[in-house]
Amino acid sequence: KQLNKLGNTHFVLADMEVSIQGNAFLPNGILNALRREALEKLEDAIIHNMFPEICLRKPIDNTGSQEEVLKYEEKRNTNLTILLKTKEQLDSLFTHELLGKIHLMYLEDEAMDAYLSGEYATDIQIAYAMPYILRNKDIARMKKYLEKMFHAGIFHVLVRNVEELAMLKQLQATYPFTVITDASVYCWNLEAKRALQSYVQQITLPIELNAKEHRVLRSQCTEQIIYGYIPLMVTANCIYKTNAVCQSSKQDK
Numbered sequence: 001k002q003l004n005k006l007g008n009t010h011f012v013l014a015d016m017e018v019s020i021q022g023n024a025f026l027p028n029g030i031l032n033a034l035r036r037e038a039l040e041k042l043e044d045a046i047i048h049n050m051f052p053e054i055c056l057r058k059p060i061d062n063t064g065s066q067e068e069v070l071k072y073e074e075k076r077n078t079n080l081t082i083l084l085k086t087k088e089q090l091d092s093l094f095t096h097e098l099l100g101k102i103h104l105m106y107l108e109d110e111a112m113d114a115y116l117s118g119e120y121a122t123d124i125q126i127a128y129a130m131p132y133i134l135r136n137k138d139i140a141r142m143k144k145y146l147e148k149m150f151h152a153g154i155f156h157v158l159v160r161n162v163e164e165l166a167m168l169k170q171l172q173a174t175y176p177f178t179v180i181t182d183a184s185v186y187c188w189n190l191e192a193k194r195a196l197q198s199y200v201q202q203i204t205l206p207i208e209l210n211a212k213e214h215r216v217l218r219s220q221c222t223e224q225i226i227y228g229y230i231p232l233m234v235t236a237n238c239i240y241k242t243n244a245v246c247q248s249s250k251q252d253k
Contacts, residue, residue, distance in 0.1 A: 003035050010211075011026060011039060079103040081223065083129060083158075087114035094120060106158045115154055127156030130164050139167060150175045158204075165199055182206050183225060184234075193217055195241045221251040 005014045035234060082098075084090050093099055099122075107115055107128040113127060128149050131205040134142060144244045146157070146168075157177045159165055161184065170178055180202040187193050187203050196203055203222050205214065214224070 003031060005032070005035065006039070009039055021137050029182070048190070054203075081106065083228070084108070084111040088112050090114055090120065094122075099124075104156065112149070114156075116149070125156060127158050127178075128154055129182075130160055132160045132184065132231075133236045134161065134163050134167070135236065145208065146171065146175060146177070150177070156180060158162040158182050159200075171200060182205065187217065188213070190216060197221070 002014060004203075006013055007222060075212055080098075080101045082093070082102040084093060084101050085108045087110055090107070093102075093105075102124055104125045104127060106127045108129045109131075111126055112126075116121075128146070130142070131138075155176075155178055157168060157179050160182045161170065165179070165181075165185070169176060173178075179200040179201050181187065183204045183206050185195055185196070186206050188206065188209070193203065201221065205217060205222050205224050207225060209217070218224075
C-alpha cells in the first residue's frame with residue numbers, strides 16, 4: 001500500500017514482487033522514504049539517457065556555480081556548447097576549467113567583437129549568435145558583419161527568428177554558413193522539424209517541450225538547453241514609452 005502511493009509522480013505501479021524472510025517490520029516512514037529514493041533514481045536514470053547533445057547557456061563568473069553542470073557532463077560524456085554575451089564572460093571562460101568541456105561557443109555581438117580582436121587562441125568552434133530581433137534597417141549592417149566573420153573563419157551561425165533564416169538563405173550561395181536554430185525558432189512537432197531541416201543543420205529544442213515531445217523530436221541534429229538564464233521577454237520597443245511615461249530626459253531610470 002505504501003509503495004503504491006505514486007499519485008504525485010510520473011509513474012504507475014503495474015506489478016510488484018516482494019521477498020521477505022522472517023518477521024520483518026518496517027515503519028511507514030521508512031517505506032515512504034525508500035519509495036521516494038527509488039523513484040528519484042529511476043527518474044534521474046531516464047533523464048540522463050534521454051537527451052543527445054546538450055546545450056549550456058550560462059554567463060561565466062567564476063563563482064563555482066558550474067560544478068553541477070561539470071558533474072553532469074562528466075557522467076554523460078557529451079559535448080557542451082555555451083552562449084556568451086560579453087567580453088567579461090569570454091575572459092572568465094578562458095581561465096575556467098569548463099573550457100576543456102566546450103566544443104562550440106555561441107558569441108553575441110560584444111563577445112564576438114572581442115574574439116575577433118585576435119586576443120584569444122582556441123581550437124573550439126565559434127558561432128555567431130544573431131540578435132533576437134532583426135529590423136529591416138539593420139539588415140544591410142548585419143550582412144556586412146556576417147561577411148566579415150566568414151572571412152575571419154567563423155562558419156557557424158545561431159539564428160533566433162525566421163527572418164534571419166530567410167536572410168541567410170539569400171546569402172547561402174556566397175557565404176555557406178552552418179545554420180543552427182535557437183530555442184526561440186519554435187520546433188514543436190515533426191512537421192516543423194522537417195521544414196526547418198530544409199534550411200538548417202542543427203536545431204535547439206524549445207524549452208516548453210515536455211518529456212514525451214522530446215522523445216519524438218530528439219535526434220543527433222538537436223540539442224537541449226540544460227543550464228542558464230532564460231529571458232522573460234525580448235522587445236525592441238521602449239517599455240517606458242509603451243506605458244506613456246517616457247523618461248529619456250531623466251538620468252535615473
